Amino acid sequence: MSNRVFGSAIKRREDPRLITGEAKYLEDIQLPGMLHAAILRSQYAHAKIKSINTAKAAKHPGVIAVFTGQDFKDLPALPCAWQAEAGRIPNYVNTPRVLESDRVTFTGAGIAVVVAEDRYVAEDALALIEVKCEPLKTVVDAEKATQAGAPQLHENAANNICMDWSCGNRESTDQALRDAEVVIQQRLINQRLLPTPMETRGCIAQYNPASEEFTVWMTSQDPHIMRLLMTAFVFSIPETKMRVIAPQVGGGFGTKIFLYPEYCLMAALAKRIGRPVKWMETRQENYVATTHGRDHITDIEVGARRDGKVTALKVKTYANLGGILSTIAPGVPTTLYGRLLSGAYKIPNIYCNVLGVYTNTGMVDAYRGAGRPEATYVVERAMDLVARELNMDPAELRRKNFIQPQDFPYDPVGILAGLKYDNGDYEKTLNKALEIVNYKNFRHEQAEARKQGRYLGLGLSSYIEICGAAPSSWIGLTGQGWGAAMWESANVRVHLTGKVVVTIGTQSHGQGHETTVAQIVAEELGVPIDDVIVQLGDTLGTPFGYGTYASRSAAVGGVAVYNSVKKIKEKAAKLAAHLLEAAPEDMVYEDGKVYVKGSPSKAKTIQEIAGAAALAYNLPQGMEPFLDDITYYDPPNCTYPFGTHVCVVELDKDTGATKILRYIAVDDVGRVINPMIVDGQVHGGVVQGIGQALWEGAVYDDNGQLVTGSLMDYAIPKADFFPMLELARTETPSPVNPLGVKGVGEAGTIASTPAVVNAVVDALSPFGIKHLDMPLTSEKVWRVMRKT
Amino acid sequence: MTHKIQMTVNGVKQQAQVEPRMLLAHFLRETLRLTGTNLACDTSQCGACTVLVNGISTKSCTMFAVQAEGREVTTIEGLAKNGELHPLQQGFWEKHGLQCGFCTPGMIMAAYDLLQHNSHPSEIEIRRGLEGNLCRCTGYQNIVSAVQYAAERMGR
Secondary structure (H helix, E strand, C coil): CCCCCCCCCCCCCCHHHHHCCCCCEHHHCCCCCCEEEEEEECCCCCEEEEEEECHHHHHCCCEEEEEEHHHHCCCCCCCCCCCCCCCCCCCCCCCCCCCCCCEECCCCCEEEEEEECCHHHHHHHHCCCEEEEEECCCCCCHHHHCCCCCCCCCCCCHHHEEEEEEEECHHHHHHHHHHCCEEEEEEEEEEEECCCCCCCCEEEEEEECCCCEEEEEECCCCHHHHHHHHHHHHHCCCHHHEEEECCECCCCCCCCCCCCHHHHHHHHHHHHHCCCEEEECCHHHHHHHCCEEEEEEEEEEEEECCCCCEEEEEEEEEEEEECCCCCCHHHCCCHHHHCCCCCCECCCCEEEEEEEEECCCCCECCCCCCCHHHHHHHHHHHHHHHHHHHCCCHHHHHHHHECCHHHCCECCCCCCCCCCECCCCHHHHHHHHHHHHCHHHHHHHHHHHHHCCCEEEEEEEEEECCECCCCHHHHHHHCCCCCCCCCEEEEEEECCCCCEEEEECCCCCCCCHHHHHHHHHHHHHCCCHHHEEEECCECCCCCCCCCCCCCCHHHHHHHHHHHHHHHHHHHHHHHHHHHCCCCHHHEEEECCEEEECCCHHHCEEHHHHHHHHHHCCCCCCCCCCCEEEEEEECCCCCECCEEEEEEEEEECCCCCCEEEEEEEEEEECECCCCHHHHHHHHHHHHHHHHHHHHCCCCCECCCCCECCCCCCCCCCCCHHHCCCCEEEECCCCCCCCCCCECCCCCHHHHHHHHHHHHHHHHHCHHHCCCCCCCCCCHHHHHHHHHHC | CCEEEEEEECCEEEEEEECCCCEHHHHHHHHCCCCCCCCCCCCCCCCCCEEEECCEEEECCCCEHHHHCCCEEECHHHCCECCECCHHHHHHHHCCCCCCCCCHHHHHHHHHHHHHHCCCCCHHHHHHHCCCCCCCCCCCHHHHHHHHHHHHHHHC
């Protein structure tokens, strides 16, 4: 690693097409003869469908066909690909059908589809469909849904409970709570969020009757998984009969991981009608029919000694899963949540119980961070609650409880189901953050400000994350993930001319894989970065991969790329030895050249070697032609990034508005491939997390109508809500993989929410406030300040 | 019932028969196949569809194509001149002002209007000037830097 491509802030190679309008997102794709679909969605949150009359719509000029769920009874319900510890505890699974025909359990469920020559016509015809429903009683609150008398959504799920999952040691935790010098109880609401990628979802399907093959373009983070789920579980055809292409994807934040009914519907329509069919979601559809995030009601009990040592954490969570299960819904509030509840701290006794609950609301699944922000919110609020109770500095309390560098690999009292934290120096990030914010000075400033009736607050969040979701053995043996594997793949080919083509199983939707993957290859192989072409997003021509989520593209996918390059270098060295008539063990590979140790002047370049390997007229005996390698990489562990974020706020006494004065993020994401891209991920993640703390919240009324159903009502952050964020890093290479990378995609979202809430609660402490539930809107803060 | 309309788009005269209810955004995207202008909400909140109409930044989803009769429209495709990127495009590339890129064309067109009215905006003026354009990826920080970069280059 000498030419320092790895670690450089190289400009993104995907940008020229994006800044000129030349990129092709799904909605930009037009196929000859393509039709347009519009979907009729349930207006009721809970109802029996009595009849759907499509006659008038079908006669509307320009309409090709109208279908209801009755027309697709041959297709099974969609798979739930990740049940909570499948095979160990029961999961009462109910998943969507291509179109619902009997009953709906949330507003927005698809019940009919119009296919027309033009999208305007398709939308017009939707209004002509007559639906008769018998409305049923609704419940939208996850705790109330489990109580006696609540309407029952699914026959197989008594009290609307999908699964009852737990981790940790209940007895020891109860005992530790009984023995604790202080015990704090608190209810924490982690409200429902609308992920809101700027590009909504969409799909185009085409069917070739001669070859019986589907081609499906979709807004996806994981085209291989989509193909697998659609072919194996919905259409019962071999995977070779379907090609899935994710074109340019305009953000996902988790929502584009999942298999949705519309994708299967488009494929079914294309086959039935014999023409390509396109569907592109409106924003209002996106808000009701695409997955939501978070939505936990959590009761915590924290036990501590008077000296600040936390001795026990007991957590009970009602996780709202919505009216029906999305693809990995049960996995998010269990494995990705409960197993992280030790955070950055040595907590000797932990117990967590989660009820996954059906309610008459939209589907809830992974949203940026997926379970880990919810866990971090619990842990970081708990730390502040204990500090407040003991009248102790929150930074000091964190220091007292941190896992120390010498404790790694650290097993958080068994709750990680056999895995251990890789490494870290948590206090270092806290110290750095406090230094940047000038902590001592701030406390003085805060005290002075209070005398003047100004309310400043500072909040800390020392987080850890679990990234690079993999170890297939962990996933398979302990039921922690989907299917039984989560490895990642890469194929590296050095062509005759020395140009390198890399195909990968992960799929960028804004992260910049085409740049960072090329950086890994250019660095290790010693070729110019412009000679490296990265291809992704198409099941035809890329090796099978599990896709991009859980910050795994670098820590799992990137390592697959690296390992392939290493194998290519080994082969290149053997071939060079043959060409130079030297012994293979004497060869040195350096900066894209191979030479005999001590004779760098007589080197063969990787381009010359690639040419020789491709032309193949002079190869050592037994060597296959071409420099081409494929790797399927399955890491031994996840990776565990960490850091400390600090937020400083001032509250406006007259309006209740929270102004963010400073925001400092000190992250350790292991080795950094491209600092510019890593900073960008932190910026975006932090702002999304602040959005949850202060403004965002999906609200359902008691009838199951989404009140915040458009961008007029749902408050995503705007440019003028923020000051410049201040970023810093420490770098602790992960021992888990040879690149030393940990992952960064979700860190900002995980860390920032509790930092902001802790800051606002700190600012409100003169009013006797110990906790306020999010979002901390101006109104909520104003009412608190006014009351007291 | 259709109307004949004429307008100049990126310097090229265009005419077409359109439905009176056709949005300018759809006219640009579907009739003229200028797909750089994106649509990301149904309610004129997000600004992804921002274009210039007679030099003024306009959300093309809030305007019917027939209302653009006789006007000059500039989209993201019309910003680079003679193969050279506009300083704003350069700024977004240099400063990593985009991730998924979906809001970017609209963001750049809105910033173009902003810089026309204020060639040296402060950080807060940039933030306020772009508050009608939503981005979910960047946290806006590098967008601000990108606009500052462009302002500096254009001011030279």
